[in-house]
Amino acid sequence: MVFNVEFAISAIPKILEGLPVTLLLTVVGMVFSTALGLVVCLCRMYNVPFFGKLASVYLNFIRGVPLMVQLYFVFVALPIWIQSLVDTMGMDTYVIIPPFAVAAVALVCNYTAYMSEVIRSALMSVDAGQMEAAHSIGMTSVQAMRRVIIPQAVVVALPNVGNTFIGMVKDTSLAYMVMVMDVMGEAKTVAGSGLNFLEAYTIAALLYWALNLILERVFAVLEKRANHFNRNGMVAAK
Amino acid sequence: MKSVNAFIDTLPKVASVIPETLLLFVCVVFTGIVLGILFAAVRLKKIRILKTILAVFISFERGTPLLIQILIVYFGLKAIFINGFGITAANQWNVAIFAYVAYGFNLGAFLAETFRGAYYSIEKGQIEAGLSIGMSSFQVFRRVILPQGARIALPGMTNLLLDDFKAISLAFSIGFVEMMGRGSALVNARHGIGSIGIYTGVAVCYWVVCFILDKCLHGIECRLNKDMRVLGSGRKVRMARR
Numbered sequence: 001m002v003f004n005v006e007f008a009i010s011a012i013p014k015i016l017e018g019l020p021v022t023l024l025l026t027v028v029g030m031v032f033s034t035a036l037g038l039v040v041c042l043c044r045m046y047n048v049p050f051f052g053k054l055a056s057v058y059l060n061f062i063r064g065v066p067l068m069v070q071l072y073f074v075f076v077a078l079p080i081w082i083q084s085l086v087d088t089m090g091m092d093t094y095v096i097i098p099p100f101a102v103a104a105v106a107l108v109c110n111y112t113a114y115m116s117e118v119i120r121s122a123l124m125s126v127d128a129g130q131m132e133a134a135h136s137i138g139m140t141s142v143q144a145m146r147r148v149i150i151p152q153a154v155v156v157a158l159p160n161v162g163n164t165f166i167g168m169v170k171d172t173s174l175a176y177m178v179m180v181m182d183v184m185g186e187a188k189t190v191a192g193s194g195l196n197f198l199e200a201y202t203i204a205a206l207l208y209w210a211l212n213l214i215l216e217r218v219f220a221v222l223e224k225r226a227n228h229f230n231r232n233g234m235v236a237a238k
Numbered sequence: 239m240k241s242v243n244a245f246i247d248t249l250p251k252v253a254s255v256i257p258e259t260l261l262l263f264v265c266v267v268f269t270g271i272v273l274g275i276l277f278a279a280v281r282l283k284k285i286r287i288l289k290t291i292l293a294v295f296i297s298f299e300r301g302t303p304l305l306i307q308i309l310i311v312y313f314g315l316k317a318i319f320i321n322g323f324g325i326t327a328a329n330q331w332n333v334a335i336f337a338y339v340a341y342g343f344n345l346g347a348f349l350a351e352t353f354r355g356a357y358y359s360i361e362k363g364q365i366e367a368g369l370s371i372g373m374s375s376f377q378v379f380r381r382v383i384l385p386q387g388a389r390i391a392l393p394g395m396t397n398l399l400l401d402d403f404k405a406i407s408l409a410f411s412i413g414f415v416e417m418m419g420r421g422s423a424l425v426n427a428r429h430g431i432g433s434i435g436i437y438t439g440v441a442v443c444y445w446v447v448c449f450i451l452d453k454c455l456h457g458i459e460c461r462l463n464k465d466m467r468v469l470g471s472g473r474k475v476r477m478a479r480r
Contacts, residue, residue, distance in 0.1 A: 002318055002322050064404075064449055065448075066406075069421075069440050072440075076430070077434045170302065170303040171303070173306060184305070204306055208301065209301040
């Protein structure tokens with residue numbers, strides 16, 4: 001017997017228990033990596049002294065190293081660093097870092113780099129004349145960014161953001177390597193009891209597939225709405 | 239200090255598995271390109287049932303984590319060989335085989351979409367022109383589509399290949415020994431002492447190889463673009479300076 005269908009069906013509820021963790025990890029990753037990505041991107045675009053250079057080095061390094069390695073690095077380094085920080089502050093406590101925090105930190109560190117590139121390409125696609133026009137009618141740079149540049153950049157960025165988020169959903173599966181009980185973690189636990197790894201992982205794969213199909217649909221709708229006022233057809237790079 | 243010592247001690251050991259990793263990568267790349275062309279051709283030729291099956295397969299490969307795909311291939315192929323055909327030797331097979339199958343199909347699925355996009359960017363008139371002067375459709379592919387398509391597909395392909403190289407770190411979950419697997423084995427052997435240094439060594443190895451790969455692939459891109467007057471081609475900048 002190659003595939004135990006009964007076991008696969010009976011494992012579904014157990015594996016679904018990991019879904020909230022996966023979703024939470026994804027949402028945390030999305031929010032923080034977008035916010036930090038914007039900061040990193042602005043540091044690079046405005047060549048902020050020191051931070052601009054630092055951002056370039058950070059980007060270069062993150063993009064050349066697999067997420068798996070970063071995850072393990074955070075897994076071993078974060079507790080030691082925080083512990084030594086606590087020690088130097090003179091507190092006599094033993095810090096325990098939950099696995100979820102480790103996975104979230106690694107994921108955000110990784111995706112901040114990718115998001116900053118997505119945001120940069122979107123901001124650069126907006127014509128420089130728009131900023132000058134906004135300045136000429138007396139807007140400050142912040143106002144111009146908020147009212148003129150960012151709304152246009154968001155439309156351009158949407159397809160890439162969608163792809164990045166889909167990648168993120170997939171990459172949250174690595175979190176089980178550091179003992180986070182997400183969909184993958186639950187699947188491994190369920191499988192371990194009866195050595196039905198194939199069945200459990202297949203269910204997990206279907207779950208991720210469904211999640212990504214939904215996410216893809218959501219972004220397709222968003223893109224359509226964002227392009228509502230664009231008379232030149234879809235901005236989305238086809 | 240422990241970390242620095244561990245870094246210096248283990249860096250050569252971690253770096254010593256780079257050849258194996260690269261060998262797997264090269265095999266995967268060739269298989270991926272062949273499969274990608276094949277998949278793209280089937281989808282473009284609109285062969286009825288095959289086309290639908292492939293569309294679902296490609297959607298699956300792109301919509302699920304590579305980590306799960308590796309595990310499914312690993313446990314699935316084993317189950318098929320051992321329980322299906324009764325080949326118990328499958329337990330002793332090198333895990334690189336399973337990794338190779340999983341990565342090959344994954345890369346093929348991703349490349350198929352890149353190739354399909356490149357094909358669509360070639361003007362239809364060119365293919366018709368080729369056929370009208372008596373070329374066979376293989377000749378048209380070889381002399382008209384491939385030279386132009388390769389140039390368009392390459393930037394997308396470069397990104398996919400670099401991602402794929404980094405993704406080889408996932409194969410350590412089924413026990414394939416690449417830099418990551420070596421690194422974590424060393425961490426276990428040293429009971430976690432200096433683990434930060436060891437993982438830094440792994441990261442440095444990956445970074446260096448990725449950097450070199452990036453440079454090589456970019457070189458190929460520039461070469462393919464050498465008689466095109468497009469942006470981003472190294473040759474054009476040089477010509478402009480002259």
